[in-house]
Amino acid sequence: MKxxxxxxxxxxxxxxxxxxxALVSHEPIxxxxxxxxTGIVRERTHELAGKNLANKxxxxxxxxxxxxxxxxxxxxxxxxxxAPKAMIVxxxxxxxxxxxxxxxxPLVDKLERDPFEAIRTGDFVRVDSEKGIVTITx
Amino acid sequence: MNLTREEERILKGEFxxxxxxxxxxxxxxxxxxxxxKMVPVTRAHAASSGQEGDLYFVELLANGGAFCRIxxxxxxxxxxxxxxxxxxxxxxxxxxARRVMEAYRRLGAIxxxxxxxxxxxxxxxYGETVAFSESSATPYVNSVIGARTNREAAxxxxxxxxxxxxxxxxxxxxENRKGTVLVRVxxxxxxxxxxxxxxxxxxxxxxxxxxxxxxxxRPPNTEELINFCAMSNTSGAISMFYIPxxxxxxxxxxxxxxxxAPGDRIEVTDNELEEIYEELQTTSGRIxxxxxxxxHYTFNQVEKVAGLLNGKKVHDGVSFWxxxxxxxxxxxxxxxxxxxxxxxxxxxxxxxxxxxxxxxxYKGKVGMTDSPxxxxxxRFKEAIVSRLQDCTEAAVKGRWE
Numbered sequence: 140m141k142x143x144x145x146x147x148x149x150x151x152x153x154x155x156x157x158x159x160x161a162l163v164s165h166e167p168i169x170x171x172x173x174x175x176x177t178g179i180v181r182e183r184t185h186e187l188a189g190k191n192l193a194n195k196x197x198x199x200x201x202x203x204x205x206x207x208x209x210x211x212x213x214x215x216x217x218x219x220x221x222a223p224k225a226m227i228v229x230x231x232x233x234x235x236x237x238x239x240x241x242x243x244x245p246l247v248d249k250l251e252r253d254p255f256e257a258i259r260t261g262d263f264v265r266v267d268s269e270k271g272i273v274t275i276t277x
Numbered sequence: 278m279n280l281t282r283e284e285e286r287i288l289k290g291e292f293x294x295x296x297x298x299x300x301x302x303x304x305x306x307x308x309x310x311x312x313x314k315m316v317p318v319t320r321a322h323a324a325s326s327g328q329e330g331d332l333y334f335v336e337l338l339a340n341g342g343a344f345c346r347i348x349x350x351x352x353x354x355x356x357x358x359x360x361x362x363x364x365x366x367x368x369x370x371x372x373x374a375r376r377v378m379e380a381y382r383r384l385g386a387i388x389x390x391x392x393x394x395x396x397x398x399x400x401x402x403y404g405e406t407v408a409f410s411e412s413s414a415t416p417y418v419n420s421v422i423g424a425r426t427n428r429e430a431a432x433x434x435x436x437x438x439x440x441x442x443x444x445x446x447x448x449x450x451x452e453n454r455k456g457t458v459l460v461r462v463x464x465x466x467x468x469x470x471x472x473x474x475x476x477x478x479x480x481x482x483x484x485x486x487x488x489x490x491x492x493x494x495r496p497p498n499t500e501e502l503i504n505f506c507a508m509s510n511t512s513g514a515i516s517m518f519y520i521p522x523x524x525x526x527x528x529x530x531x532x533x534x535x536x537x538a539p540g541d542r543i544e545v546t547d548n549e550l551e552e553i554y555e556e557l558q559t560t561s562g563r564i565x566x567x568x569x570x571x572x573h574y575t576f577n578q579v580e581k582v583a584g585l586l587n588g589k590k591v592h593d594g595v596s597f598w599x600x601x602x603x604x605x606x607x608x609x610x611x612x613x614x615x616x617x618x619x620x621x622x623x624x625x626x627x628x629x630x631x632x633x634x635x636x637x638x639y640k641g642k643v644g645m646t647d648s649p650x651x652x653x654x655x656r657f658k659e660a661i662v663s664r665l666q667d668c669t670e671a672a673v674k675g676r677w678e
Contacts, residue, residue, distance in 0.1 A: 152309040206430035214330035231309045237430040
C-alpha cells in the first residue's frame with residue numbers, strides 16, 4: 140500500500156530540522172507540568188495526560204504559563220534528551236519562542252492548512268524549518 | 278526583518294558571541310511576529326530566577342562576553358547569606374543561584390534582585406520604549422507610567438538589555454494598545470486587599486486582553502496598583518489596562534478604546550470578590566508561617582507591618598517573613614521599622630521571592646499571605662489568603678479561623 144504524503148508550507152520561527160511521530164494536542168501546553176525525566180504529561184486534566192511527548196513532533200495551539208516555569212520545564216526535558224523533536228503551533232507567544240530558542244527545537248507556525256486537520260497523532264512528520272516545509276506521511 | 282548594518286554585524290559575531298546570541302533571540306521573536314524592524318530600548322528588567330533554564334541563557338551571554346548597554350535590573354533570586362545562618366538550602370540549588378547572580382554581575386546588570394524595580398531602581402518615563410519582564414512590572418510600566426513594553430520573558434528582556442533593541446511588534450504599536458474589555462467596577466474597594474482581589478478576578482475572567490476599568494469609587498493608590506498588576510497578570514495575561522482618570526495613557530473611556538466600541542463588557546461587584554476570596558482559601562486553623570511581600574513590599578507596607586506588630590510577639594510555632602528590596606529595607610532600617618519587626622520575631626528579607634527553591638522546608642506546611650500570587654505559585658501545601666492585618670493577627674495567635 141502506498142503511503143500518503145503531503146507537503147505543506149509553513150513559517151519558520153526557530154530554525155533547524157526535526158522529524159518524528161506526531162502528537163497532537165488541542166490544548167495549550169506547559170512543559171513544567173511534564174515529568175522532566177521521561178517527557179510524560181503530568182497535568183491531570185490535560186487531554187495529553189499520561190502521554191509521552193519525548194522525541195515527538197508536537198502539534199499544539201500555543202504555550203501557557205509564566206516564562207520562568209515554561210522555559211525551565213522545556214530546558215529540563217532537553218537536558219534529559221526527552222524534548223520534542225519539533226513543534227508546530229497555531230499562535231506564537233514570546234515565552235514559547237524563547238523556550239524553543241534556548242533548547243534549539245525547531246518551531247514553526249502558519250501552516251498553509253489548519254494543522255489540526257492536516258496532522259493526526261501517529262503520522263510521521265518531518266519539519267524543515269529552514270526551508271519552511273512540513274511533510275506528513277501516513 | 279529589515280536589519281541595520283550594525284545589527285547585521287552583531288549577527289555575524291563581530292561584537293562577540295554573547296551579543297550575537299542575544300540578537301538572534303530578538304530576531305527570532307521579530308520574525309515570529311512579522312516585525313518590520315528593531316527599535317531602540319532604553320531600559321530593561323530581566324525576571325531572573327535561581328533556576329536552571331535561566332542559568333543556561335545568562336551564562337551563555339556572560340561567557341560570550343556580552344554586557345548590558347542600557348540600565349537592566351534583575352528580579353529576586355534569594356539572599357544566600359541571610360538564609361545560610363537560618364536553614365539549609367540544598368547544595369545544588371544554592372550553586373545554581375550563586376552562578377545566576379554571578380553571571381548577571383558579569384553582564385553589568387543593576388543587581389536590584391527586586392520584582393518592583395519601577396519603584397526605585399529602574400523607572401521609565403512616559404512614552405519610553407523599554408523591555409520589562411515580570412508579572413507586575415509589565416502592566417505597571419505600560420499602564421501606570423505609560424512607557425511601552427511587551428510581555429517579555431526574562432531572556433528576551435535580558436537580550437534587549439544587551440543589544441539595546443527590541444523587535445517592533447505588539448504593545449510598541451499604538452493600535453495594539455487599544456482597550457479590549459470594559460470592566461464596570463461596582464465593588465466597594467474598602468482597602469488594599471479588595472484591589473488585590475479585583476486584579477485576581479479580572480485576570481481570571483478576561484485571560485488575555487486589555488481591560489478598561491470604570492466606576493471605581495476612588496482612585497487606587499500606588500500599592501493597590503502594584504497588586505492589581507501582579508494579580509491580573511498571574512491569574513491571566515494582562516500586559517496593560519486602563520483606569521481613565523488614574524492611569525496616564527487615556528483620560529476617557531472612549532480614548533482608551535481609541536474610538537471603537539468595547540469588544541466585551543463585564544461587571545464586578547462585591548459578590549464576585551467574595552467568591553474569589555473563598556476560592557483562594559484551602560484551609561483554616563493552625564498556621565506554620567506568614568509570607569508577605571509578593572510583590573516586594575514598599576516602604577509604606579513595611580511601615581504598616583511594623584505598626585501592626587509593635588510591642589507584640591509572633592507565635593512560637595510561626596515564622597514570619599516580609600520580602601522587600603534592598604533599597605526599601607535600608608530605608609526601613611533607618612526608620613526603626615526593621616528593628617520593630619525583628620523584635621516581634623519576624624524577618625525582613627531582601628533579594629528573595631516566594632517562588633524560589635530556597636523554601637523547601639515549607640513544602641508540607643500551612644502558609645498565610647495577603648497575596649493570591651504567592652498562593653498560586655506556592656511551594657507549600659495549604660494556603661490562607663487574607664488582608665495584612667489578618668496575617669499579623671494570625672501570626673501572633675498561631676492560627677486563623
